[in-house]
Each structure stands twice: as C-alpha cells, then as structure tokens.
Ligand code: FES
C-alpha cells in the first residue's frame with residue numbers, strides 16, 4: 001500500500017477554530033430580516049380523534065400572521081413513498097401525519113397545528129389559543145400488550161405484512177410486519193447441546209440526545225423558489241421528502257445545510273421543514289421554526305425499545321449448536337422500527353449453523369421512533385451478548401474463549417443472508433487476550449468484569465466530491481454531505497495525500513442543493529467510507545488532467561509523466577519538468593481552462609465493523625449504584641484516517657451506550673412522557689465516567705482505496721451487555737432489563753422487583 | 767412589556783429594548799448578535815448557554831435580560847483576546863475535544879473559569895467543574911484531557 005503522510009495522522013479538525021470561538025452557524029443562529037417565529041400546537045392525548053380545530057381565537061391575536069392545520073398541507077395519496085437511502089423508502093403519508101395530524105392523533109405531543117407570529121412570545125400565546133376538540137381513545141403503550149388480539153388499534157386499517165409471502169393478515173393488528181429467517185435444523189441443534197439457556201430481555205425507549213434542538217427557516221424568494229435552511233443530516237434527503245410532501249419540483253427548492261449540533265440518526269426526516277415552508281408561503285415572510293427541548297424529548301422520534309427472547313444451546317467444548325430469537329421492536333405510532341437491523345446486529349458476531357430469527361415491528365401510542373446510532377443494534381446485542389455470557393458460564397467456558405470458538409469469519413453467511421467479506425473479528429479478539437484490561441486481576445468486593453461484542457454493517461449509498469485546483473496551487477473540495485463529526489477533516493486528509501499537498505493548502509465546503517454534487521444523508525457510518533472512494537476518484541481525475549497538460553508542455557506522452565513533490569516530470573528525463581504552481585497559475589489564464597475533478601460512488605460493499613467492550617464495575621450494595629472503574633473499547637476500524645477522531649467517535653458512542661445501559665429511559669404514564677427534560681431524562685455527565693480507553697484493530701475492508709471502515713455506529717452496541725455481564729460478576733445477579741439503574745439493581749440483588757418479568761426467565765441456567 | 771437595558775458584553779457597551787420575559791440568552795443572541803452561547807434546553811440543564819455574568823459562571827437561559835441591566839457579560843466570543851485563541855480554545859482544537867461543537871462554547875467558558883480559580887485541577891475536579899455541561903458527542907474523555915493540557919500550558923506561560 002502507498003505511503004501516506006496525512007492519512008493516519010490526527011490532523012486537528014479543519015473547522016474547529018470557528019467552533020471554539022462561537023462563530024459556527026447552526027440552524028437556530030439564523031436571523032433573517034422580517035422573520036416570523038413559528039410555534040407548534042401539540043396534542044395533550046396519546047390517542048384521540050380530532051373532531052374539530054378552531055383557529056379563530058389564535059388568528060385574532062395581534063402579531064399572528066398565519067395559523068395552519070393539516071388541511072393546509074397538500075394532500076397525499078395513502079402509501080405515497082419517497083426514497084430515503086438506497087433501497088429504503090419511507091411512507092410519506094405517515095410522515096405527513098407526523099408533520100401534522102389530520103384526523104387522529106396517535107401519540108402524546110403529535111403536532112396538530114402551527115402558528116407564525118412576529119415574536120416568539122406571541123407565537124407561544126397564539127399556540128395556546130388554538131382550540132382543538134378531541135375524542136380520547138384507549139391507549140396502548142406496551143409492546144407486548146399491543147401484540148394482543150384485543151389491544152386498541154393504533155391504525156384501524158393496518159394489516160400485518162408477512163415478509164416472506166408479502167401477504168397481509170385478514171384482521172387489523174398493531175403488528176405491522178412479521179419476519180422469519182431460518183437456517184439449518186434448530187431442533188437437532190438443541191438436542192446435541194449440553195446446555196441450553198433461554199431468557200427474555202427488555203429495553204426502554206431512549207433519546208438520541210443531540211444537544212441542538214431541531215431548527216430550520218424558510219423563505220419564499222421573489223421568483224417563487226423556496227430557500228430552506230436546516231440543520232439536518234442530509235439536505236438532499238430533506239429535499240427529496242419535501243418534493244413528495246409539498247408537491248414542489250426539486251428545482252423549486254434550495255436547501256441550505258446549517259451546522260448541525262448532533263443528529264445520531266434523529267435528524268434524517270423532514271418533520272419540521274414542511275411547516276416552516278407552508279407558513280412562509282402563507283405569510284410571504286421568512287419563518288423560523290425552532291423546537292424546545294421538551295418537544296425534542298416528547299415528540300421528535302426517539303430510539304426504539306424492544307422485548308427480545310433468545311435461546312441458545314452449546315456443547316461442553318464451547319460450540320454453539322443452535323439459536324432462536326424473537327425480537328419485538330416498538331415502532332411507536334407508525335411502522336418502521338429497526339427490527340431487521342436488530343436481528344442482524346445481534347447475531348452477526350457468530351457462526352450459526354442452526355438458527356431461527358423472528359422479528360415483529362409493533363405499533364404503540366408512542367412517538368414514531370427514528371434511527372439512533374446503529375439503529376436496532378443496542379437492544380439486540382444487550383439480549384444476545386448477555387445470553388451468550390450466561391451460556392458460556394453454564395458450560396464453564398470463559399466468555400472470551402467462548403466468543404473466539406464461535407466467532408464469524410470471512411466467507412460465513414450473515415443471519416439475514418449476505419456473505420461476509422474481509423472482517424477483523426478474530427484479530428480483535430486476539431488483542432483482548434493479552435490486553436491489561438483483560439489480564440489484570442480485578443480485586444475487591446462488589447466488583448466485576450464484563451465482555452460483550454458489537455457489530456454494524458456499515459452504510460454505503462451515494463457520495464460525491466469535486467476537487468478543483470486554485471491558481472495558487474492549492475485545492476478546494478466541494479461536497480454535498482453534511483459534516484456531523486469531522487468528515488470535512490478526513491476528506492481533506494485524503495485529498496491532501498492524493499495530491500501531495502499540505503493539509504493547510506486544502507479547503508472544503510459543504511454546499512447547498514443548488515450547487516453541491518448530490519449525496520445521500522450522513523449516517524450509518526457511511527461518509528468517510530464512501531467519500532474515500534469519491535475523493536480518491538476526484539483527486540485522480542485532477543491528477544490526470546494535470547498530467548495531460550504537463551505532457552503537452554514536456555512534449556512526452558501522458559503515461560511518461562510522473563508527479564512528485566508538486567512537480568510533473570518526464571519519467572526518462574527528470575530534468576524535463578513543470579511545477580504544479582505553473583500549471584495551476586496557467587489554469588486561469590486565457591486559453592487554458594480550469595482543472596476540476598469529479599468523483600462519486602453509489603454502491604460499495606459493506607465494510608463490516610466489529611467491536612468488543614470490556615467493563616470493570618463496582619456496585620454499591622447499599623444503593624445499587626454502578627461505578628465504572630475501567631472501560632476499554634476494541635474495534636476493527638480497517639484503517640484509522642484520523643486516529644483522534646476515530647477514538648472520539650468510539651468514546652462518544654460508548655458513552656451513549658453506557659447512558660442507555662445505566663440511566664436513560666422514557667417513563668410513560670398512559671402514553672404521556674413524564675420525564676421530558678434533561679434533568680429527568682439524565683444523559684451521562686463527565687462525573688459519571690472514567691476515561692474511555694480505545695484499542696484499534698486495522699484489518700483493511702474489502703473495498704475502498706484505504707481499507708477504512710465506518711466507525712461511528714458500532715461503539716453504542718456492546719455497552720448494555722458488557723455492563724450487565726460485569727454487574728453479574730460483581731453481584732451474582734443477572735439483570736434482564738435496561739436501564740440498570742440503582743433502583744433496579746437494588747431490588748434485583750434482593751431477588752425482587754421487575755427484573756426479567758416478561759416470559760420465560762424461570763427456565764434455563766444461570 | 768418592554769424595558770430598555772444597558773449592559774457590557776465582552777467589554778463593549780450595548781443597549782437593548784427587551785421583553786420582560788426575555789432571557790439574557792435571547793437578548794445576547796437575537797438582539798446583540800452574539801450567537802456563540804447556544805440554547806440546548808432553555809432550563810439550566812445542559813450548559814450550552816454558559817456565560818460569565820459579573821464574574822460568576824451562569825446559564826444565560828436562567829437569567830432574565832432585565833436582571834442583567836448594568837452587568838458585565840463575557841461570552842465565548844470574548845475569550846480570544848484580539849484574535850489570539852485562549853489556551854483552553856487551543857487545547858480543545860489540538861486534543862479533538864469537540865465533534866459537533868454545539869456544546870463547545872459552554873465548555874470553553876466553564877473550563878476557563880475553572881482554570882482561573884484552580885490552575886492545577888485534578889481529574890475529578892475537572893469532571894466536577896464541567897458536570898453542568900452536557901456533551902453528547904465526545905464521551906468527555908478528550909474534553910477532560912484538553913482541560914488538563916490547557917492547565918499545563920497556562921502554568922508554563924504564567
Ligand atoms: S440552554 Fe441554558 S442550560 Fe441549557
């Protein structure tokens with residue numbers, strides 16, 4: 001492989017200076033002349049029919065310029081879809097209902113109307129003057145209850161889709177999709193097992209917790225085109241959705257990406273933008289819509305909870321002989337939980353010859369879930385990795401050895417059917433064997449160590465880049481991918497090495513939908529991976545054009561030209577040379593023309609990412625509080641383009657997973673969220689945590705110029721089980737439900753409480 | 767109801783006509799053009815709006831604008847003296863202590879205030895001092911390290 005001087009170094013974030021000085025412009029920082037403020041009116045019921053909406057009192061308030069309801073949005077044919085990424089499309093009629101409910105509200109906090117007024121106080125007051133007449137309906141909140149035949153129906157006309165046959169059930173149901181994947185003969189597999197363990201695990205709804213509430217602004221331009229500013233994960237994706245939702249041609253919409261204060265999957269859908277645009281159209285003034293933290297928690301779309309049953313058998317020598325799992329994921333009020341991803345992530349670390357993996361996508365009267373970092377993965381890995389720990393224990397094999405004996409390898413088939421290309425799971429597990437976090441004895445009472453694995457498939461989809469040479473021999477990169485965490489920097493590093501330039505000689509711009517080349521949204525650990533191919537291609541395009549010009553000057557053929565240290569030379573006469581500076585200067589001269597390189601990629605193989613976390617904990621037996629003494633994350637990253645950024649991604653993801661494991665949960669009462677503030681929904685703070693150690697494995701991915709793998713998703717996957725397994729070793733008690741907060745641990749260690757309540761936890765070992 | 771107030775922001779005198787319900791954060795952002803402090807929660811739970819008010823570290827979202835009449839306010843925009851980054855800012859850049867950066871203005875203010883009152887804080891003291899600031903991207907590891915590095919840099923120049 002080529003030698004790199006910038007790739008592999010921890011270049012400081014190229015956009016850090018504006019962020020540490022408060023100059024970076026996020027969605028809410030936009031202040032347009034004549035701007036109005038929007039405020040949303042939300043349902044106080046989790047399930048109710050909307051009988052009538054009277055906006056007259058709100059409209060009469062001085063300063064109010066418009067009040068809209070769902071009738072003001074263009075109507076959509078039922079089942080209208082828009083492509084989200086790749087083959088995934090979304091049901092836009094459901095999105096329209098989330099934007100603004102038409103005849104029925106299906107979760108507490110669902111939007112029913114919106115106002116625009118000259119200041120935020122008037123807007124707020126007016127929102128309170130919108131009179132909505134509701135007929136409350138029975139609420140179904142729990143996923144297992146929702147699956148019962150007599151449960152209240154979230155959608156009266158929804159019939160279960162049987163994925164294999166594509167047939168719908170006769171009776172309406174809250175189960176929107178049922179899927180089953182099978183392999184081998186599980187009965188035979190369980191028969192030859194020396195031990196079989198079966199358990200049911202429960203996780204709660206959690207929030208992505210991005211620090212910036214959603215914000216957008218819209219303005220209708222004099223020529224009728226709409227400009228929309230938004231802090232979303234993909235401005236082209238937002239445009240695609242708006243085309244369907246508002247019936248506007250793409251050419252009539254310019255979407256400008258603002259800096260984004262975290263998304264983690266929760267800012268992919270156009271849930272607020274349509275409202276801002278319709279209000280701007282109605283008032284002929286710019287309209288800004290910023291949601292409050294309470295609204296963020298209540299109704300922007302959290303991460304899915306699940307109830308998961310896993311049964312696995314193994315022989316005494318530590319080989320898994322059969323596994324079955326049933327995963328029930330709560331989608332909230334509209335279909336689309338990440339249950340299929342759950343099945344994939346939970347089982348992907350293992351060789352499974354005999355397997356049944358069954359999934360249910362279930363509807364409840366809760367906010368429609370959205371993606372949250374490795375969507376679906378954390379609940380699944382909590383269940384599977386805790387079960388594997390119990391099974392290893394039952395047959396008396398150490399948990400690391402047990403993983404090593406059953407680890408998936410290149411060529412194995414993933415649970416949902418795809419063969420694995422090159423992966424680094426075995427190499428990563430080998431590194432744990434000798435690492436002090438695993439070999440150092442953990443002494444003292446109430447202490448324990450836990451291990452768990454994680455997996456993420458890694459996204460692909462479309463990314464594009466343009467690279468141009470400036471007259472001063474520097475380069476500018478132009479992309480359409482939103483920078484969530486540092487991709488401006490990693491893309492710059494790649495182009496710097498390809499063009500042999502200093503990183504200081506590179507600038508990078510994320511352009512709007514009018515100017516930047518098309519790109520899918522940022523998420524799923526896909527940007528650095530796909531951009532490596534796109535930026536490489538664009539850089540090669542630039543070099544080819546430069547070489548052609550050099551060849552002409554040097555009077556040799558193009559393939560006789562080589563590029564090194566900013567000079568183009570004839571291979572057989574190295575004194576015959578021309579500098580990059582000269583070619584760059586001439587590129588703006590008359591008769592020469594600019595140098596612009598283009599690159600894009602649309603379908604790469606998955607770059608599978610595996611991780612393993614090792615946690616040391618101490619439990620306070622009086623209170624049940626967990627203190628994390630040491631936390632180490634192992635991850636196969638393929639190739640770390642920027643080690644500091646890779647570590648930062650791993651640490652951040654791990655801490656989100658730790659929060660999910662120990663603290664975070666939505667608490668509902670008849671469908672109403674009771675902890676809709678960051679005080680009551682408690683994300684980890686610095687005081688709760690130790691330093692997070694990272695150990696990088698670099699087994700190159702099968703595709704891409706540098707062998708890198710996307711790194712962002714997988715670190716949130718293992719923490720639940722790593723901590724549950726550690727808590728078991730510290731207390732002798734296994735926990736079956738997240739979060740493992742002090743109360744739950746206190747009662748569980750006293751043989752009490754709701755630990756593992758649903759289903760089958762009486763059976764099996766451990 | 768509106769009220770006229772005067773206050774100093776980053777050493778510059780300002781006047782504004784404010785709603786009595788308006789927070790100092792809103793006044794700074796929307797009347798005085800200081801968009802550095804961010805609103806992550808609006809009720810004192812995230813620290814993204816951290817500013818220094820008459821020498822005290824406060825959440826600007828918890829202060830009414832009218833309460834800040836006559837006050838001296840420092841925001842993140844006032845931390846880099848004449849365009850030279852403060853060692854805390856420099857350390858955040860060098861140690862990768864930010865990803866999305868939305869929390870960063872608040873952390874810079876809390877960290878700078880910590881190092882002014884305690885130039886050599888221990889790791890637990892650092893963690894305590896920033897426990898009113900939420901960061902959802904970094905897991906805090908690199909933020910703690912950046913503050914340790916800034917403490918060293920400051921003690922070398924002192
Ligand atoms: S916005 Fe002030 S503390 Fe969150």
Ligand code: FES
Nearest residue numbers: 865866901902903
């Ligand atoms: S860097 Fe995103 S919240 Fe801290």
